[in-house]
Amino acid sequence: MNANISFNSDDVEAETQKKLEDIEQNLAKKVTVAVVGNVSAGKSSLLNALFHKTRKEVLASVGAISGVTTKVKRFALSKNVEIMDSPGLGDILDENSAETRQAMLDIDIGILVVSGSADTAQKQHFDLLKEHSKQVFVVLNKIDIYDRQKSSIPKVVAQWQEALGLTENEEIFQTCTFGYDPDSDEDTELDIRGVDGLREKILDFLKQYGKDLILAREMEHKSVLARRIIYGALAAVGVEAFIPGSALYITGTQAAAIMSIHYVYTGEVLSKKSAVAIIPLFASQSIGSSIFLIAKSFLPPTGILDVAAAGVAIVVTLAMLSAVNWVYENGYNLDDKSELKEQFNKFKKLLDHIGAKEIARIILSRDATAIMDLIKKFVK
Ligand SMILES: Nc1nc2c(ncn2[C@@H]2O[C@H](COP(=O)(O)OP(=O)(O)O)[C@@H](O)[C@H]2O)c(=O)[nH]1
Ligand SMILES: [Mg+2]
Structure with missing residues (x-):
């Protein structure tokens, strides 16, 4: 030859x-995903939707009148994937030594879940999450509440952009993750919107670290x-x-x-x-x-x-x-x-x-x- x-x-x-x-x-690496947002913003619902869960087989339990947990919930989804679910990262910072914090807060993917009108109190959670994550995805969930008033969406998005101090090209993902609440009527169908695009962007981001397959394995x-x-x-x-x-x-x-x-x-x-x-x-x-x-x-x-x-x-x-x-x-x-x-x-x-x-x-x-x-x- x-x-x-x-x-x-x-x-x-x-x-x-x-x-x-x-x-x-x-x-052989680990992927850590942290989902941060107010109680009832739809964090658990979004996690279920991201991981293609059904109503009957959820990953995280959903509830309108959930016990108000301010604690960080951590769970291993597999040997290599860890999920954190919390209103904020404050507890981890307050309750742990500097070294423990560092190890606990080595976050690959941060997801800030917000819903409804903009609230400047979320900025501190966003900043903290940003500080400890390789990348933060901001998600405006419950987009269905504007179904009869669609022209409000761009205004709400712009308000959140300002409240969080985002730049023009920092995207706010718009999602709906309705239907996981066991209290919703028996014949309720899942109404999932915008989640495929978010999942794709997350996996795309992980590619540069060679970690996409680790998370994708749990999703697809x-x-x-x-x-x-x-x-x-x-x-x-x-x-x-x-x-x-x-x-x-x-x-x-x-x-x-x-x-x-x-x-x-x-x-x-x-x-x-x-x-x-x-x-x-x-x-x-x-x-x-x-x-x-x-x-x-x-x-x-x-x-x-x-x-x-x-x-x-x-x-x-x-x-x-x-x-x-x-x-x-x-x-x-x-x-x-x-x-x-x-x-x-x-x-x-x-x-x-x-x-x-x-x-x-x-x-x-x-x-x-x-x-x-x-x-x-x-x-x-
Ligand atoms: N309308 C609407 N309700 C939702 C949506 N996502 C979740 N919910 C409801 O909001 C409530 C709280 O959801 P949950 O996922 O437990 O929120 P978390 O406390 O942030 O984990 C539940 O009753 C959900 O069914 C959505 O996209 N639209
Ligand atoms: Mg929850």
Whole structure:
């Protein structure tokens, strides 16, 4: 392969290892979410909506006449996600030593929930939350109270902007999270608005810290996340397959996706070593465990990097990751080599039938719907 001349495979190997190491470390981190706001602002309701909870299966209990708690409620949603729910952070600051405070208030996502007309008393809570959070999202909840008076909304938003001292480009998310109160009528349907956009912005923000999957795992269905991971991997491979040196990143992309899918289903971190070690299972010939050699095996011997070559790399990647998803969905794991291999061969046959060129065309088209439809054939 002529392309070998223009880059150093050791560099690529080292760079890929570094990337996988980062993922390994990131997935072991914690995410802390603090929801602050007056009693009855709708904090518990918003949490339920953010985490896609139903009326019957809530995360946080909701009540119009809730006992007035001024204390900070903390609960672990999983090993890696902690939620704080409180009218303010004052108690933590008052009751704890400087060190404890620091540890307790290492907040990733702060959410200030307000409702109704602006109240300058919220500014102190907002400022404190801001001081201790990587990012604060301001939410104006109960937007439905303006349903018969919609033109009031911009005025209320502007008032809150002023009361909290926000700049023009600091967004106030408008939400409705009605229907979680057990006192609401039996046949009440959830009225959820604006929460999908907020969730998306929160996860987007966490991306820069490599922490988005940790929170997303608690929010979304596992197969939805697996599909998103595969989507990202296919898009990356589609690009990597065309760049001679970068073609070797393909193995890194595949290993990263395997680590992510493993995390989604198990909540555990798969070592980069274990992830890379799985990949040769899907190569037609015996290739050892060097990232360089593995990647090369997925590319054509001619070394010509065209749509057909990209197609081959994409087909292998899709079949591989779909097989990994399949074993978890069906109660197996990565040690079940024969199931992995069998599913891989089955998926690959289906893809070969469609044709590598056609598969490449779909992925390279960047048509999100078409790409998702293709992935859905393999990840139900
Ligand atoms: N109209 C309306 N009521 C809501 C909304 N969100 C929550 N509520 C109601 O407000 C009350 C307090 O909600 P809750 O989530 O317990 O507030 P928290 O005390 O801040 O946790 C409950 O009766 C909820 O049903 C909303 O968007 N619109
Ligand atoms: Mg509450």
